[in-house]
Amino acid sequence: MMTSGKQYKVGVLGATGTVGQRFIALLAEHPFFVVHALGASQRSAGKPYIKAVNWKQTQPIPSAVREMIVQECKPEHFQDCAVVFSGLDADVAGDIEQSFRLAELAVFSNAKNYRRDPHVPLIVPLVNTSHYSMVPQQRALHQPPLKKGFIVTNANCSTTGVVVPLAALERAFGPIESCIITTMQAISGAGYPGVPSLDIVDNIVPYISGEEEKIEWETLKILGGIVQGDDGLKTFDMHTKQPLRISASCNRVPVIEGHTECVSVRFARRPPPSPQQVREALQAYTSEAYTIGCPSAPRHTVYVHEEPDRPQPRLDRDYQSGAGVCVGRVRQCRVLDIKFVVLANNVAIGAATSSIINAEYAVLKGIVGGHA
Amino acid sequence: MMTSGKQYKVGVLGATGTVGQRFIALLAEHPFFVVHALGASQRSAGKPYIKAVNWKQTQPIPSAVREMIVQECKPEHFQDCAVVFSGLDADVAGDIEQSFRLAELAVFSNAKNYRRDPHVPLIVPLVNTSHYSMVPQQRALHQPPLKKGFIVTNANCSTTGVVVPLAALERAFGPIESCIITTMQAISGAGYPGVPSLDIVDNIVPYISGEEEKIEWETLKILGGIVQGDDGLKTFDMHTKQPLRISASCNRVPVIEGHTECVSVRFARRPPPSPQQVREALQAYTSEAYTIGCPSAPRHTVYVHEEPDRPQPRLDRDYQSGAGVCVGRVRQCRVLDIKFVVLANNVAIGAATSSIINAEYAVLKGIVGGHA
Amino acid sequence: MMTSGKQYKVGVLGATGTVGQRFIALLAEHPFFVVHALGASQRSAGKPYIKAVNWKQTQPIPSAVREMIVQECKPEHFQDCAVVFSGLDADVAGDIEQSFRLAELAVFSNAKNYRRDPHVPLIVPLVNTSHYSMVPQQRALHQPPLKKGFIVTNANCSTTGVVVPLAALERAFGPIESCIITTMQAISGAGYPGVPSLDIVDNIVPYISGEEEKIEWETLKILGGIVQGDDGLKTFDMHTKQPLRISASCNRVPVIEGHTECVSVRFARRPPPSPQQVREALQAYTSEAYTIGCPSAPRHTVYVHEEPDRPQPRLDRDYQSGAGVCVGRVRQCRVLDIKFVVLANNVAIGAATSSIINAEYAVLKGIVGGHA
Amino acid sequence: MMTSGKQYKVGVLGATGTVGQRFIALLAEHPFFVVHALGASQRSAGKPYIKAVNWKQTQPIPSAVREMIVQECKPEHFQDCAVVFSGLDADVAGDIEQSFRLAELAVFSNAKNYRRDPHVPLIVPLVNTSHYSMVPQQRALHQPPLKKGFIVTNANCSTTGVVVPLAALERAFGPIESCIITTMQAISGAGYPGVPSLDIVDNIVPYISGEEEKIEWETLKILGGIVQGDDGLKTFDMHTKQPLRISASCNRVPVIEGHTECVSVRFARRPPPSPQQVREALQAYTSEAYTIGCPSAPRHTVYVHEEPDRPQPRLDRDYQSGAGVCVGRVRQCRVLDIKFVVLANNVAIGAATSSIINAEYAVLKGIVGGHA
Ligand SMILES: NC(=O)c1ccc[n+]([C@@H]2O[C@H](COP(=O)([O-])OP(=O)(O)OC[C@H]3O[C@@H](n4cnc5c(N)ncnc54)[C@H](OP(=O)(O)O)[C@@H]3O)[C@@H](O)[C@H]2O)c1
Ligand SMILES: NC(=O)c1ccc[n+]([C@@H]2O[C@H](COP(=O)([O-])OP(=O)(O)OC[C@H]3O[C@@H](n4cnc5c(N)ncnc54)[C@H](OP(=O)(O)O)[C@@H]3O)[C@@H](O)[C@H]2O)c1
Known part of the structure; x- marks a missing residue:
């Protein structure tokens, strides 16, 4: 229509x-x-x-x-x-x-x-x-x-940032098995008046109430499927067929807008994809929202930075009016498989x-x- | 003497x-x-x-x-x-x-x-x-x-922060097997003039040249032992008997002094210690430097915070003149075993x-x- | 006693x-x-x-x-x-x-x-x-x-910073006739939670409710004398014998502690003192509180900086535990007579x-x- | 043409x-x-x-x-x-x-x-x-x-901010006699790498080399006329017929973009205009550049804020793509005649x-x- x-x-x-x-x-x-x-x-x-x-x-x-x-x-x-x-x-x-x-x-x-x-x-x-x-x-x-x-x-907002590249990776390489996430979240994520300036100028607050639980739970609902029971009723399967363990650590940082997240993932598939394959899969990922013509959907669902020091919230949060997600520093993780940095505009695509x-x-x- | x-x-x-x-x-x-x-x-x-x-x-x-x-x-x-x-x-x-x-x-x-x-x-x-x-x-x-x-x-400086609690944990619970670290590092860590203000006001830079490699390598040398070969020569064993895999992601944040690090660890020993056991082991840890009377060694090698939102660099970096390390938020990690937050004063105990x-x-x- | x-x-x-x-x-x-x-x-x-x-x-x-x-x-x-x-x-x-x-x-x-x-x-x-x-x-x-x-x-707190050097100048050179003050006030001056971080990170707020009136009025009460009427009753004379006009502009800035103020003054006496005379008078000024032995009174009531770029709040606010006032950049003003920069720790001497x-x-x- | x-x-x-x-x-x-x-x-x-x-x-x-x-x-x-x-x-x-x-x-x-x-x-x-x-x-x-x-x-860039409202006021009310300016200048004004972050996070630097002299001198050249001598040669008259005394105090503040300036002026004409007259004159001021159709000239040369706490650099610096100047807090000055706050985007209209x-x-x- x-x-x-x-x-x-x-x-x-x-x-x-x-x-x-x-x-x-x-x-x-x-x-x-x-x-x-x-x-x-x-x-x-x-x-x-x-x-x-x-x-x-x-x-x-x-x-x-x-x-x-x-x-x-x-x-x-x-x-x-x-x-x-x-x-x-x-x-x-x-x-x-x-x-x-x-x-x-x-x-x-x-x-x-x-x-x-x-x-x-x-x-x-x-x-x-x-x-x-x-x-x-x-x-x-x-x-x-x-x-x-x-x-x-x-x-x-912090779930949104991480779930986009995870979805792209699952589409390309199959289930992710575990994922460790450390966020550095902008003050605008707390609304107004929100974070008192005395708490955040020249400071980090390594805690955001309820945030880690949200990331750990919402990601499963979003990335999971919908299954139909014998009674015909549909339920969200919470990624249970391929259990996905997520561990998040959330921090508030003195940034106005744009959540930055450091993410490490382990794939079920062995051997896992290489950093270059991951970069390509992220760059190639498209959303149905864009395909069917949603006017606010970004052309680059995931923009992959090649520079070593990007994405940065101040420079990258307004790219595509903040509707997409930026990823950078895709590289091997010595503990899980692959690690990278995500930036998502918490007020735009995050809200x-x-x-x-x-x-x-x-x-x-x-x-x-x-x-x- | x-x-x-x-x-x-x-x-x-x-x-x-x-x-x-x-x-x-x-x-x-x-x-x-x-x-x-x-x-x-x-x-x-x-x-x-x-x-x-x-x-x-x-x-x-x-x-x-x-x-x-x-x-x-x-x-x-x-x-x-x-x-x-x-x-x-x-x-x-x-x-x-x-x-x-x-x-x-x-x-x-x-x-x-x-x-x-x-x-x-x-x-x-x-x-x-x-x-x-x-x-x-x-x-x-x-x-x-x-x-x-x-x-x-x-x-x-960023190695120092993480290696102190890791040493405390290994002393109490035996070898650590893997460790994922995300740092949020103060600008003073880059010296003067160091980080241009245009790069860091209202911003995060998710990259510090050479830093991740330093953490990943230095930690092994510090936590490892010294072995003597047949030729009588001593060498650093780099924790090789119990291989320790470390993965670090380093970020620069708009904080003057004090590096904050989010750390997840997995112990070799199964079952792993509980968060409460970890807290007690950290709090109990003492350094030989303090025991033998080094005047600048801190009484609390590791100060363990109970409040959910600590340590914070602005409030905690000068505790004990920055000579100790602060740890907070000790809790279970859904992917590895235990996660926590470390704060170390990069210019004091970090240098x-x-x-x-x-x-x-x-x-x-x-x-x-x-x-x- | x-x-x-x-x-x-x-x-x-x-x-x-x-x-x-x-x-x-x-x-x-x-x-x-x-x-x-x-x-x-x-x-x-x-x-x-x-x-x-x-x-x-x-x-x-x-x-x-x-x-x-x-x-x-x-x-x-x-x-x-x-x-x-x-x-x-x-x-x-x-x-x-x-x-x-x-x-x-x-x-x-x-x-x-x-x-x-x-x-x-x-x-x-x-x-x-x-x-x-x-x-x-x-x-x-x-x-x-x-x-x-x-x-x-x-x-x-902002009155305190300016009234100390003004008192020193009046003691040395007689009445001040007019004074223009622009403040750059720390966020701690607004208490906690106080200034929302969204209002002050990467920003200036050029207004603090009621603050300009306080500076303009309080200064007169403090610098004025006490006169005794015919009825024996004492009143504050509000500097009325030598009217003193004060104009303040107050700004909130992203600084944790320490109010910085740019001050221009015009003396009644012609010709006015030179910058060097002003520097000497400020440096020489002592308080009775110090003389009689108040333990918290600062030895240097006014510390005069010679470096061109001082005082700065981060570097100078803790000098003498914040109990004194720092002045710098004493120089001629092309409109009034003399201008200078004051720094006062708003939470210490300012409160x-x-x-x-x-x-x-x-x-x-x-x-x-x-x-x- | x-x-x-x-x-x-x-x-x-x-x-x-x-x-x-x-x-x-x-x-x-x-x-x-x-x-x-x-x-x-x-x-x-x-x-x-x-x-x-x-x-x-x-x-x-x-x-x-x-x-x-x-x-x-x-x-x-x-x-x-x-x-x-x-x-x-x-x-x-x-x-x-x-x-x-x-x-x-x-x-x-x-x-x-x-x-x-x-x-x-x-x-x-x-x-x-x-x-x-x-x-x-x-x-x-x-x-x-x-x-x-x-x-x-x-x-x-700091001259630009102040000279626009001064020109508007001179056009409406005749010569200005004296002007005291205190600037709070963004770090981008120093170029890149420019201001070291260690100098400006949680800090103010009350000095910018050469800046006060530039404001004090350039304003005279810009606001003055051009006169033709007997030899037919033109010279800039530096506002000499109606001498204009300007006194500037320049400060660097932790703001990315947008110079804020607190300005007090005294008019030659007595009685001086009221704050309301000043507001109207500023709002009414138009530039020839706009009139003749320069595509980048702003429609509102001077945008006058009515809210007590505006302009603010973070909120107002991008208005009209930073091509105009914002003024707020127009009110009486107890020492000179009128005071107000100016905001000019230092990189846009300031450069x-x-x-x-x-x-x-x-x-x-x-x-x-x-x-x-
Ligand atoms: N900042 C930290 O938190 C931290 C933590 C751990 C380790 N470190 C390490 O500590 C060292 C110093 O760091 P920093 O932050 O203090 O750096 P910095 O502020 O840049 O200071 C460098 C010092 O080196 C001197 N220097 C430079 N070139 C020299 C030369 N040719 N001959 C002799 N002296 C010379 C400089 O003297 P001039 O003033 O005369 O140029 C200055 O005193 C670095 O190796 C750094 O990696 C720093
Ligand atoms: N920033 C402001 O708000 C502002 C406002 C008004 C006026 N200004 C004025 O505008 C000018 C530029 O300021 P900026 O902030 O843009 O400075 P900047 O960031 O330091 O840029 C300087 C530019 O000059 C070039 N350059 C340096 N040395 C050169 C050489 N030997 N030959 C040719 N090009 C050379 C640089 O090229 P490379 O990259 O090759 O080194 C760079 O492109 C300055 O005069 C400044 O005072 C600045």
């Missing part, structure tokens, strides 16, 4: 936050989507957006939303929206997103609340759009069954851009609107 | 550099050592220290050296020194340190040049002071044999303090002066 | 905050004062200090207070204290400090609440300890009159150290205890 | 430097100009650009120049260029730019060498394009007279963009090509 210039009204929940602002900025000139409604907390509701938001983007507030009145996050204010993007705090996202789904709205969420839900796909659009096949069951199992409403989440590509995909596939 | 208040004259080579300045600062009130001679490049020679140096320490230049004339790095200017500390650039350290050894001087070097020399011990004073047993052979094999001259090096403790040890053991 | 080794019990209000922590650290080995009671909010009260505080100092928590139970800020818990230091939030400092004064306690406050009170001296201990002469009237005018209780405040010297002075002068 | 789609070949000298890279980036899609030749030092000459440059921009190297061979900076390699942009180091710019002028090339330089030349206009394109009237005399006085060659310089707009203007006015 093509969109043939049709424009879809969209809503943004948590529109005043760090991810919300990025949604607003990204949607300003979007070929499919037009921002139609903004939701935030009671503190903000009733105010024009420009008064409600503490705008921290480097481009000005798009003129179309400057004076738009922020609403409370209630479905009635978003009934005309074909798509609702959520950048809500996890404290409130659970109930609000549920109420939107019940109101037959298509919710694309950045919050963690439904990521572990057995009927909600956790989709990194450069990796596992095939998991959309879970949406019909999600609707059907509701009481009463839903016609159009559903929730799709995207992954945690808002992922949701937007997921929604683009759903539009192109006719999933939005209940035609799936 | 006790020092009984005796003071030893010492020289500092590369006295104007980052490491050299730290030597000057640390030696200002030292119980054994009195700075007697300073050496640097021809640019600096002939000038009073205060004119030659671009002093970057937070305490003022010690008054005893302010007006001391900087010399060229020639042995004749250092003949009265019982000990010579070197913070020379690797470009020049090779020839200069050699000429000092030939002049029967005891050289304690930070430079990398002799670290791989088969007769030069590479000593992290909290770990392998036993390697001093190589010094007699180093002297004897010279043509003609040396009476007092020798070179001892300390390790690269100048290591040399000073090494020299204190040599004095206390009578190695300096040729009485070994 | 000498202290002859006598130790005074002291309390710290707001003991868990940025300034409170600095009080704890500074008082750990104080010759006069022993920490006896700690106060903080209800969130902290009842807990041992180590559990209540999010300790952010680079030295460990002094062992004497680690397990001390934090109290609510009620005078009954502080009755044995000869001195109470306050690092309370301005939201609550007003009522609490008043209740402590009424309970006949001597309060040395960092909060802004009483700085503009016509009976409360605003004392920068390197400048205007003579303003202690207001204390008897403060007590006497209370209903009923107080015997021992009083409040003394110290100045805002906790000022209160402590004020209290030391009050002890030595017999003001604490009601013997004034 | 219109360009009617005509494209001009241009050369870039110092093409590998900080400013040179910005030229390359800005010229990638320029409506008038096509990069035709690149010049740098002997180290770089002969290499394809991608090998010669240490590219530090956030967008990739434009494909048209990636493989272009870098030349030595000799006029023969640039003969086909209608315009030559120079981002050369001041050490070499003097001789090289002179040789290019003699070879009848039109040189637009960022270097300081000819800024004080009595025949070279120092043009900030948002301010004093009228100074192009000096070009004919510059050519005529050469021996032998030049037909097409000339040099035009733009100002120092490369200024040269490019100057060249666009020269093209539109027919000055390039000798038709002036």
